[in-house]
Amino acid sequence: MTNPKLRDAFSDQLCQAVLALETVDECYQFFEDICTVSELKALSQRLEVARMLQDGHTYDDIVARTGASTATISRVKRCLNYGADGYKLILTRLYKEA
Incomplete structure (x- = not known):
C-alpha cells in the first residue's frame, strides 16, 4: 500500500517517468538530469x-x-x-x- 503522505500528482508523474524508461542507458540519461551525482x-x-x-x-x-x-x-x-x-x-x- 502506498504511503498517502508520498502520493500526489508530482510523485505519480515521477513514477510514470521511471516506468517509461526502456534501457539502462535511458535510465542513466534520466537520472543524470534529475539527480545530482551525490543523490544517485x-x-x-x-x-x-x-x-x-x-x-x-x-x-x-x-x-x-x-x-x-x-x-x-x-x-x-x-x-x-x-x-x-x-x-x-x-x-x-x-x-x-x-
Missing part, C-alpha cells in the same frame, strides 16, 4: 546495502564494500523489516533464481 550515488548505495543485508552480510562487511555509514545501514535495515517492501520487491525481481 546515495540511491545506488542504499540498494546495495539492502541486497547485502538480505544476503546476511554483517555491518562491517557492508561498510567495507559500500562505504555506507552505520546510520544508513540501520535505516535500510529498518525499511527491510518494517517498510513498504519496496526493497524486497525489487531485489526479488533483480536477483530471482533463473
Whole structure:
C-alpha cells in the first residue's frame, strides 16, 4: 500500500517517468538530469546495502564494500523489516533464481 503522505500528482508523474524508461542507458540519461551525482550515488548505495543485508552480510562487511555509514545501514535495515517492501520487491525481481 502506498504511503498517502508520498502520493500526489508530482510523485505519480515521477513514477510514470521511471516506468517509461526502456534501457539502462535511458535510465542513466534520466537520472543524470534529475539527480545530482551525490543523490544517485546515495540511491545506488542504499540498494546495495539492502541486497547485502538480505544476503546476511554483517555491518562491517557492508561498510567495507559500500562505504555506507552505520546510520544508513540501520535505516535500510529498518525499511527491510518494517517498510513498504519496496526493497524486497525489487531485489526479488533483480536477483530471482533463473
